[in-house]
Amino acid sequence: MTGVERIRSAIANRQGDTTAAFMPYFPSGFPSRPESVAMMRSMADAGADLFEIGFPFSDPLADGPTIQAATHRALLNGMKTRDCLDIAKELRDAGITQPFCAMSYYNPIFNYGPDRFIEDAVRAGFDGFIIPDLPPDEGQEMEEACREAGLALVYLLAPSSSRERIELVTSRSTGFVYLVSVLGTTGARASLPDYLTDLVAQVRADTDTPVCVGFGVSNGVQAAQVASIADGAIVGSALVKAADGPDGADAVKSLARELARGAHGH
Amino acid sequence: MVDQIDAIFQADDYGVHYPDSRGRFGPYGGKYVPETLIPALEELEDIHATAMQDEDFRTELNSLLETYVGRPTPLTHARRLTEHFGGPEIYLKREDLAHTGAHKINNALGQALMVKRILGKNRVVAETGAGQHGVATATACALLDMECVVYMGSVDMARQAPNVFRMRLLGADVREVSSGSQTLKDAINEAIRDWVTNVPDTHYLLGSALGPHPFPVMVRNLQSVIGREARRQMLDPSTGPGQLPDVVVACVGGGSNAIGMFYPFVMDPGVRLVGVEAGGRGIDSHEHAARFADPKMGRLGVLHGTRSYVLQDEDGQIALTHSISAGLDYASVGPEHALLRDRERAEYFYCTDEQALAGFELLCRQEGIIPALESAHAVGWLPELMSDVSSDDVVLVSLSGRGDKDLDTVMAELSPGH
Numbered sequence: 001m002t003g004v005e006r007i008r009s010a011i012a013n014r015q016g017d018t019t020a021a022f023m024p025y026f027p028s029g030f031p032s033r034p035e036s037v038a039m040m041r042s043m044a045d046a047g048a049d050l051f052e053i054g055f056p057f058s059d060p061l062a063d064g065p066t067i068q069a070a071t072h073r074a075l076l077n078g079m080k081t082r083d084c085l086d087i088a089k090e091l092r093d094a095g096i097t098q099p100f101c102a103m104s105y106y107n108p109i110f111n112y113g114p115d116r117f118i119e120d121a122v123r124a125g126f127d128g129f130i131i132p133d134l135p136p137d138e139g140q141e142m143e144e145a146c147r148e149a150g151l152a153l154v155y156l157l158a159p160s161s162s163r164e165r166i167e168l169v170t171s172r173s174t175g176f177v178y179l180v181s182v183l184g185t186t187g188a189r190a191s192l193p194d195y196l197t198d199l200v201a202q203v204r205a206d207t208d209t210p211v212c213v214g215f216g217v218s219n220g221v222q223a224a225q226v227a228s229i230a231d232g233a234i235v236g237s238a239l240v241k242a243a244d245g246p247d248g249a250d251a252v253k254s255l256a257r258e259l260a261r262g263a264h265g266h
Numbered sequence: 267m268v269d270q271i272d273a274i275f276q277a278d279d280y281g282v283h284y285p286d287s288r289g290r291f292g293p294y295g296g297k298y299v300p301e302t303l304i305p306a307l308e309e310l311e312d313i314h315a316t317a318m319q320d321e322d323f324r325t326e327l328n329s330l331l332e333t334y335v336g337r338p339t340p341l342t343h344a345r346r347l348t349e350h351f352g353g354p355e356i357y358l359k360r361e362d363l364a365h366t367g368a369h370k371i372n373n374a375l376g377q378a379l380m381v382k383r384i385l386g387k388n389r390v391v392a393e394t395g396a397g398q399h400g401v402a403t404a405t406a407c408a409l410l411d412m413e414c415v416v417y418m419g420s421v422d423m424a425r426q427a428p429n430v431f432r433m434r435l436l437g438a439d440v441r442e443v444s445s446g447s448q449t450l451k452d453a454i455n456e457a458i459r460d461w462v463t464n465v466p467d468t469h470y471l472l473g474s475a476l477g478p479h480p481f482p483v484m485v486r487n488l489q490s491v492i493g494r495e496a497r498r499q500m501l502d503p504s505t506g507p508g509q510l511p512d513v514v515v516a517c518v519g520g521g522s523n524a525i526g527m528f529y530p531f532v533m534d535p536g537v538r539l540v541g542v543e544a545g546g547r548g549i550d551s552h553e554h555a556a557r558f559a560d561p562k563m564g565r566l567g568v569l570h571g572t573r574s575y576v577l578q579d580e581d582g583q584i585a586l587t588h589s590i591s592a593g594l595d596y597a598s599v600g601p602e603h604a605l606l607r608d609r610e611r612a613e614y615f616y617c618t619d620e621q622a623l624a625g626f627e628l629l630c631r632q633e634g635i636i637p638a639l640e641s642a643h644a645v646g647w648l649p650e651l652m653s654d655v656s657s658d659d660v661v662l663v664s665l666s667g668r669g670d671k672d673l674d675t676v677m678a679e680l681s682p683g684h
Contacts, residue, residue, distance in 0.1 A: 058446065058583040059569065061455045062300045062462070068445060080581045106298055107568045111582025133298045133568070137288065158302035160465055165304060183302060184463035 002150030003127030006099045007175040010049050011210045011231050014264060020227035022047060022263040023212060024256060025103060025236035027054035027067065028084040029074030031243060036074075037090055039243055042253040044096045047260030051091075052130060052234065055084045055104035062105075062132040064187030066237040070244070081108050081117075085124040092125035099127040101154065101175070106134045109142075118145050128152025128175045136172045143172065154178050157203055159195065170207035176232060179203055180215045188238045189216035192225055200229045219255075223262030233263045284605065289479020292608060294601030297478040299571045303458075306465050311480045313384045318487065320384070327379055334409070335365045335375065337491065341499035341506050344663075346632040353652050354659035355507060358635070359496045361523065361666045366402050368638060368667030369492055369523045370473060374402035375409075376488035381469040382410050389413040389468040393457040395422055395450035395519070396593035396640065397429025398667055399473030404438035406471075414438040417456040419448040422592045429671050447586045450596045454570050474520025475600035478571030482601050489526025496662060497530050507660050513538040513651065516664035517643040518614065519555070519593050521600035523666035528612060538613070541603060542647045544589035545616035553588035556616040557599045558607060569598040590619035590675065591639035593667075621646040623679055626669065638667035639675065 001009070014021040024043050028036050040051060056071035056079050063071070081104075088100050102121055109117050109131065121129070128151050134142060136155050146153040152175025157166060160183060170177055181196055182189065196213070203211050212232030217223060219238065226233040238259075242251040284291045297307060317323045331337040340363060344356040361369035374392075381387050390412050394400030400416040407414035416438050423430050423442055433440050446452040454477075461470040475485040499505040514531055516524035518541035531537045546554030557564040557575040563585055567576030577585040577597040589595040606612035617625070622639060625646025629637050637645060644663050655661065669676070 059451060059455050061458045061570070064459075072445075075583065107576070107578070107584070108582035110568055111565070111578065132300050133571070135297065135299065135301050135304055137304075138296050138298050156301040158300070160302050160305045162305055165301070169301065180300075180302060183465055185459050 003099065004150060004152045004174050006127050007050060007152050008210070010099050011176060011212070014049055015231055016265065018224070018228045019265040020230055020263050021049035021212070021232040022223065022260045023050045023052060023232045023234045024048050024239055025052040025054060025234060026239060027056060027070045027074050028087045029056060029077045029079035030070040030240070031073065031248060032077055033079065033083065033087070035248070037087055039249060039252045040091060041094060041096060042249065043256040044098055046253055046256035047264060048098055048256060050099045050101065050232070052101045052103045053084065053088055055081060055102060055108060057105040057108055060105060062185055064185040064237060066188070066240050067186050070240045081112050085120050088124040088126055100125060101128045101130050101152070102126050103130045106131050114142050115145055118149050118151060122149055122151065126151065128154055130154045130178060132156065136168055146174070156180055159183055159199060166203055166206055170203065170209060173209055176210040176212045177203060177207065178234070179211050179213045179230070181213050182216050184215070186215055186237055188218035188241065192216060192222055197229050220258035220262030223259045224265070227263045227265060233259070235259055284602065285479060285483050289483070291482070291601045291605040294572070294574050294604040295479055295482060296573050297571060298568045298573065299478045300462060302462050302465065306461070307478055307480065309385065310484070313380055314480050314484045317380045317384055323379070323383055326383070327376055330375055330379070331372070331491065335371050336363065338495040338499070339363050341496060344633050347629070350628070350632050351648065351652055353657050354512070354655045354661045356661045356663060357500065357506060357511070358663050358665045359492060359527065361492060361664065362635070362637065362641070362668035366398070366405050367670065368398040368402065369489060369526065370399040370402035371405065372491055372526070373473065373485050373488045373522060374399065374406040374471060377469070377471050377484070378403070378406035378410050378412060382412060385469065387467055387469045389464065390471045391415045391417065391457050391460045391468055392471045392473060393450065393453035394418050394473065395453065395595060396591065396638070397422070397426040397433065397671060398593060398638070400433050400438065400440070401429050401436070403471050403473070404433045404436035407438065408436045415460065416440045417443050417453040417460070419450060419453050420444045421448040422450065422453070425675055426592055426671055427674065450592070451584065458570070474522040475525045475602060476520045476570065476572055476574070476598060482572065485522050486525045486529055486602060489522050490529040492523065492526040492664065493528060493530035496527065500662060509660060510534055510537055511662035512536070512659040513540060513655065513661045514664070515540045515542060515644045515647065515651070515661065517542050517594060517640050517666060518599060518603060519544070519596050519640060521603045523664050525600060525602055527664040528606065532611060539606070539611065541612055541614045542643045543614060543616040544591060544594035544643060545618040545621070546588040548618055549616070554616070555587040555589045555595050555597070557597070558614040559616045572598070572601050574598050574601045574604045590622060590679070591643065593638070593640040594643065615647060615650065617643040617647040623676070626676060627680070635665070636669040637665055638669050639672045641666045642669070
């Protein structure tokens with residue numbers, strides 16, 4: 001199977017009227033390198049269907065304060081691009097089989113060399129990429145290289161996206177479409193916006209590619225709400241916040257369980 | 267003279283039209299932004315095109331530039347500076363005499379008017395380093411009755427305190443940014459985050475010729491009034507030497523005063539264009555902001571929506587920069603400068619903190635002009651130019667701003683009784 005197929009199949013396994021895939025984002029190297037590995041392993045046990053493994057960047061302009069602080073700490077911990085790739089390898093070696101997407105801003109990839117990055121990512125066990133500052137307008141090169149390697153390049157949509165942008169992104173995004181639920185940066189929010197159901201429906205009408213919702217999803221109830229309208233629920237900041245406390249490992253595990261139950265409909 | 271923006275689409279290009287429809291200057295530029303912002307950028311492209319063709323808009327902007335900003339700014343023959351070097355005749359384009367004390371007002375007023383009149387948005391966010399762009403934006407917003415939020419790094423707020431107070435007097439909400447290096451790049455990050463969150467009613471008034479398309483071309487067009495005026499004043503014997511300059515010198519941070527000055531001269535092949543970057547404590551110290559001068563750290567990269575030269579570490583993390591001048595203390599450079607350099611149409615050198623301070627003092631003593639530390643980099647580089655030019659030559663220097671805001675910094679550097 002290619003990376004795209006592995007992602008599609010992991011999401012398809014959970015597809016249903018009230019169910020969806022639970023897709024945690026977690027920054028590699030936070031709170032420390034070994035802890036990030038341990039926490040992702042515990043989320044795999046708790047029912048995660050796909051991982052978005054975060055690569056730190058000095059200028060994360062799409063991120064809110066929680067993820068900014070976490071990735072900054074990862075950088076202080078000395079995390080390099082190579083270390084993030086190694087973490088995926090470590091998880092694979094530990095028997096984690098869920099698909100992995102690398103979530104990185106473009107400059108570290110550009111600097112590493114997109115072709116070499118894709119090659120090393122394949123070797124480490126990655127299945128796709130999410131690059132928040134690489135819209136399809138600038139993604140041609142990366143897209144072709146991903147296609148050759150069978151990896152997914154996931155593009156994003158937002159509440160501000162026009163009809164034309166929805167058509168463009170759904171026709172070019174592979175693996176799934178990442179629908180940003182709100183205007184703004186990443187971060188937990190008290191409630192999901194009212195327009196979300198219509199927005200998801202509008203995007204889904206255009207494509208067979210699964211539509212997964214992120215930004216602002218932070219508890220089991222919200223995960224269940226997302227599951228009843230979309231194909232995947234992406235959670236980042238809430239897990240990062242949980243990981244930051246004194247009993248971080250336990251808090252992450254129990255939140256991951258709650259989120260998985262919400263998304264999986266039980 | 268009411269011809270301030272008339273020539274914008276006439277001083278065209280250098281061989282091919284730049285930027286192209288994707289916002290590219292050759293391999294540089296583009297639109298590397300989160301999807302959420304794409305519609306706002308597309309809208310901005312439209313209103314930029316509309317505004318420049320719109321008679322009413324042009325008349326209003328021209329009139330404000332003339333009666334409010336005080337344009338055209340003078341061209342000053344720097345006789346004692348010329349004498350000091352014993353070389354070429356030196357002329358200064360006096361952007362320091364524009365309202366608010368720097369060239370930044372040309373862009374701030376143009377964008378604010380565009381957004382208010384054509385787009386109907388009433389909230390503006392901006393970043394500022396030296397505070398000059400923040401002051402210019404706060405001024406434009408006061409004049410046009412718009413809400414104004416300015417993001418500024420903690421380090422910059424400390425070293426440019428008078429400008430923080432000025433912005434607040436003008437009614438702006440100045441917000442301190444204490445993430446990252448707490449300077450200009452972090453202020454830009456925060457302004458972009460605000461924009462992403464409030465995009466339906468908010469315009470991001472970017473202050474330099476960088477960022478995602480269409481900012482580099484829009485800011486260049488609004489700032490090219492500097493070069494158009496200067497070119498006319500040079501050619502006219504009643505205001506200048508009656509000839510084109512042989513060399514044009516401007517400091518380059520993001521690069522807006524430089525591109526505004528260079529652009530109208532690009533099609534004059536006899537005019538050497540020289541940009542001066544901030545050399546900080548020297549290139550080997552790695553504490554500088556000279557993107558073109560440091561082959562190890564200054565490499566092609568993507569920062570704040572545009573592809574250009576970026577100071578970064580071996581892992582692609584953006585480097586911390588240093589310059590005595592807050593306005594030049596930035597890790598990347600406008601994409602059009604990268605193209606001008608590739609095409610050998612412009613050359614780029616650097617001036618260290620020490621040389622800039624020497625230039626600062628020199629201009630104070632020789633001409634009675636206190637320059638901004640940014641502009642002092644252009645003056646501070648002149649000694650290096652002298653071996654390259656003859657006394658028949660004419661040199662035009664862009665004096666992008668005045669130095670009142672820098673007095674604290676300079677006082678700390680220069681010993682008393684100096």
